[in-house]
Amino acid sequence: MNDLLPKPIEKIGFSLGVGSIFFAPKNGEIIDKKDYFESIKKELLKIENISKLKFSRTDGQFGCYIEYQHDEDIHVPHIYDAEISFNLFVSREKQKELGFWCGDENISFILSNHYYHPVCYVFSQERKNEFDASTSVAMVRQYLREKLEDSDILLCCVGPSPFHAEFIFFETEEPKNELQDVSEGFGYKAYISETKSLDEAILYFSEKYGSTFSLFYHLHNLRSKCLNLQAAIVNDTQEKIEEISSGSKFSKTKNIVSSESFVDHINMSSLRDIMARSEMISLIDENFNESQNKDINDELEFHFRDLVRFSKDASHMAAMDIVRNIETRRQSFFQNFSVLVAGLMGGILGAILGSTLTIMLSK
Template structure:
C-alpha cells in the first residue's frame, strides 16, 4: 500500500531585514511576505496568516529583531503561518543537488517538480514541512531531499530578487527522517512507526480515518510542538556557540604579541592584558549564567512537552539534543588560566612599579641636585 503523502521536515523562517531607524509595524509582517511571494514567478498559490497578537502600532526595534537566530526574538508575535506551492524544474533540482554533493553524485531525483511548503510558527520555533506533489510514481522515496532542494532554491531566488528578506535556516534542515502518511483503518489514537536505518530514519504516521484531506498539515499540527521545541534547542546551540566564540576571542587576545620593547610600551601592554583578562572573566561568568538560565527553562519545557503519547521517538531525540546543547564547556579551566595570567602579570606589574619608582626617584634626585647646585 502506498502512502497518502510524503514530506520532509525543516526549520525555515523568512526574516525581514530591518534598516535604520528600525521602525516597524508587526501587523505588516504578513503583508511583506505576501508581497514577496507574489513576485516570485515559480510560486503558485500562497497564503500568509498574520499573528492575532501582532501589534498595529509602529515600534522601534533593534537590529536583528525579526531574526530567529537572535536570542529573545519571539516570532509568533509577528506571524502565524506561511504556505505556498512551488515549482522547481528537474534540471534545476539536479544542479542544486550536484552543487552540494559533486557532479558525479548518483541521484535519481524526487519524481516531481511540484512542492507544497508549509511553515507553522509554534511557540518555540517555526517548523517547516516540504511535501512532494503530483509524483510520477506513487511514492517519493526520499522526501527529506525535497527540503534541501527547496531550501537552496529559495535562497537563490531571494538573492536574485534583492528583497530585504533572508531565508534563515536552523539545522538539521532536513530533519534526519523521511515522513510518510497512511490512513488508519480504525478510529484509534494516531501513532507512528519509527525505523532507524543506515541513512535517514523512516517515520510512518497513521492518521484517523475521519481526516479526509490536508493530511500533511494535520500531521504537522500533531507533531509540531515537539519538533518546534527540538529546533528551539538547536537555536540555543547557535546562541551559546556565538557567546562561547566571544570567550574564545577574549582568550586569544591574551596571547597577542606585547608590541613595543620599551618600558612605556611594556607598561601599556600590561594594562591592555589586564583589560583582556577582565573581559575574559566577565565573558565566562556571563556564559555560565546564561547557560544555567536557559537550561532551567528548557528542562521545564522538555518535561511539560512529554504529554503527547505516540511520539516517543521525538522525545528520545529531544533528550539527546538537550544533553548535547547543555554539554559541559571548559569554563572552570578558562577561569583557572585567567587567574594564572592575572597572578603572573601582577608580579610583572610590581616589577614595573618598582622600576618606575626608581626612575622617578632618580629623576627627582637629579632635578634637586641641579636646583640645589644652582643656589
C-alpha cells in the same frame, strides 16, 4: 522515500519533511509585525513560481524577537500561531542544477510559528510515493535563498533542516494517529502513521508535534549562539596569548597592562554563553520530566540527546581560565607598581623632610 522503510512495511503513502526555514529583515533592524509580514509578502510575490500564497493569524499575540546568528545579530519578530503557506513549482532541471531531485516538481510549503520557534513543513502536492521529503526541505531552502539573495528579506535556516527523520503517512478509514519508529540502523529515522487524508495528517501532525519541533529548533538556535560565542572567545584569547608572548619584556608587560578591555569583552561573551546554556538546561529539565505539560513527545525524545549532552558540556571554560590568569597578572602588576610608587614617594618625601629639618636646624 521507500529506502528508509523496512521491506515488510513498504506501502504507498505520502511523506512530510520538517525543518526551520523562515524570513527576517535583511538589514537587521527590528521592525513591527505589520511591516515584517508586508515585507515578506512583497518579496515572495516577486517569485514567479510561487502560487496560493497565504498569510494566516499574522495579527496574533506578539511573543518575542528571535535572535538569529548571521553576519550580525538578526532579530526576527515572532508572532504566536502565525502561518505562511504557498505552493512552489521547481522543475526537475532546476532541482538538478541546485544539486537535488526530490521526486516531484510541485511542492507545498507551510511555515508555522509555534510557541518557541518557527517550524516549516514541506510535502508533495501530488502525494507521489517516490517523493523524498527530506531532500525537498534542502531543495526549497536552496531555491528560496537564491531567489531572495537580492531582496529586502533574509532567508534564515536553523539546522538540522531537514530534520533527521522522514514522516510517512498511509491513508485508512480508521487511523490510529500515532507515530511508529520503523528505522533500521543508524542515521536518518523513519516514522510511519495513519491518516484519513493529507490535510488531516498535516493538521494533526502540526498540532501534536509542533511544540516538540519548535523547542528542538529553539534549543539548536541557542546552541549555535553558544558555539559562535565559544569560537570568538577561543580565537580572541589565542590572539591575546600570541600578543603577550611576542616582543620584548617591556612590550609584554605593556600588553598585559592594557588587557582590561579584552578581559571585559571576554567576560561579557562568556556571560552571554552562560545565559544561553542556562536557558537550554532550564528548558531541557522542564521538558524531560514526567510533567503533563512537557513539550517533548516521547516518540521524538531521541533527537534531543545531543542537545542534552551539549548543555552539560563545560569545555568552553578552558579559555576563561586563561583570561583569569591574564587578569591576575594585570592586577598583580598594578599592585606591585602601587607598592613601588608608594615606596618611592615615601623615600622622596622622607628625603625632602630630612633635608628641610637639616637646613632648619643648621640656622
